[in-house]
Amino acid sequence: MSRLFYACLFFIIFQSTEAQQKYVDSLFAVGKTQTEVYAEKNNEKLIIDLYFPENNDEKRPLIVFMHGGGFAGGSPKNPQEVKFARMAAARGYAVGLISYRLSRKGQSFGCDYDAEGKMETFQKAATDLMDGFKYLKDxxxxxxxxxxxxxVGGSSAGAEAVLNAVYNPQLMFKNSENYSEINISAVMSLAGALLDVRYITEDLAIPGIFFHGTKDNLVPYATAPHHYCKTSDPGYLILDGSKTIVERLEQLDTSYLFYSFQDARHEISGMPFEYLPEVFEFLQKVVFDKTKIQSSIYK
Known part of the structure; x- marks a missing residue:
């Protein structure tokens, strides 16, 4: 009887292990954080905190995430992002939490800050992101x-930098060919927006994951002025938010996962831990299995 019991128990454990998927399920312990300096700009060292799965010697797919903070604050050591990094590393990813130039530290990024300055702020952060990728590739x-x-993912200001770098490189970089060797497989945006979806061509139509509140008071859900500035304000700048980006990706027959939160404001820029299982499933199916998914979910 005991032999039969142990045989059945072994079979159940074996079947359970076989059912688990790398990049979807938590399979690995996470090693000690490794910090790399990827650039020094304006006497500031820009870093990437790296998280790796232990006991996994093969090449790991990479996730890079940019924190939010209105280009004035925030850090790659934010507890939410660190928790996310450890969750992703436990699934087999290498994860980099990246710092970037906080061009508006101690200053406004609202309607009193001119649109040209906002554009330059996006450009600097987007450049930092791609320089970080170049370092990691090298x-x-x-x-x-x-x-x-x-x-690549980002929250709020970080998402704006990410989306512009990936989908609007013509507007971000003097010579986008400088980053032509960097391959981006998918994008994740938490309450982000970009300058102009019309610049998203078929070649730039990378699969995306989007979370956004329909009443976001800072970053438009669809197409609207940044911070809802008036036309007479110096900081009046039209941005295309998640809804408009998703509509463009649908036109280009590209995969997306889009969560809209009815009447929610900018708090949707926080890490969506409740929905991360669906995020990892989407990445598995779209990035690794090359399945096309176009899914819009309303909460």
């Missing part, structure tokens, strides 16, 4: 990173 062998499978 050191991918030592870091055991697969530079051909990369996901």
């Amino acid at each position: 050191h991918s062998a030592d870091l055991k990173i697969d530079p051909e499978i990369t996901v």
